Amino acid sequence: MATDLYDLTVPAFIRGLRNLSAILDKAAAHAEEKGIDPLTLTSARLIDDMAPLTAQVQFASDSAKGAIIRIGELDPLPMPDTEQSFAQLQERIAKTIAFLESVPRERIDGREDAQVVLKTPRGDFSFTGRSHALGFALPNFYFHVTTAYALLRQAGVPIGKLDYLGGI
Secondary structure, three states: OOOOHHHHHHHHHHHHHHHHHHHHHHHHHHHHHHOOOHHHHHOOOOOOOOOOHHHHHHHHHHHHHHHHHHHHOOOOOOOOOOOOOHHHHHHHHHHHHHHHHHOOHHHOOOOOOOEEEEEEOOEEEEEEHHHHHHHHHHHHHHHHHHHHHHHHHHOOOOOOHHHHHOOO
């Protein structure tokens, strides 16, 4: 029995974003409890040439919504990358989840072999719907969610693997 492309993407993105939201809640509570300026956490980087926490959340959001927009041939959903606070990051996550939940299954299923083009400053990359989802979008999404988790864990936020996984 085949698994539909919708089932491989939309629920995974929503779950990952919900888990990221819960991690951000714990980070905000940690900052308040310890008297840490929240901007210290939202601007944290693993290394100088790597994007900060805010960008990791933005990239996770963009990866999820962008994949579904490209695969489903949907209208773009622009979101300016202006978030700085935990509340603003939570709003972005909520908006992304609402968008994903609004996408009809039939816009994604059956597009496994459809051509998908990812346009980047480095050039255009062609995929099928399946190869875009499984070989690019999901790994890219989880890279940014994992990096956000690692930034907060490194900063002392009391989170663990089950927070990342969202419980089982």
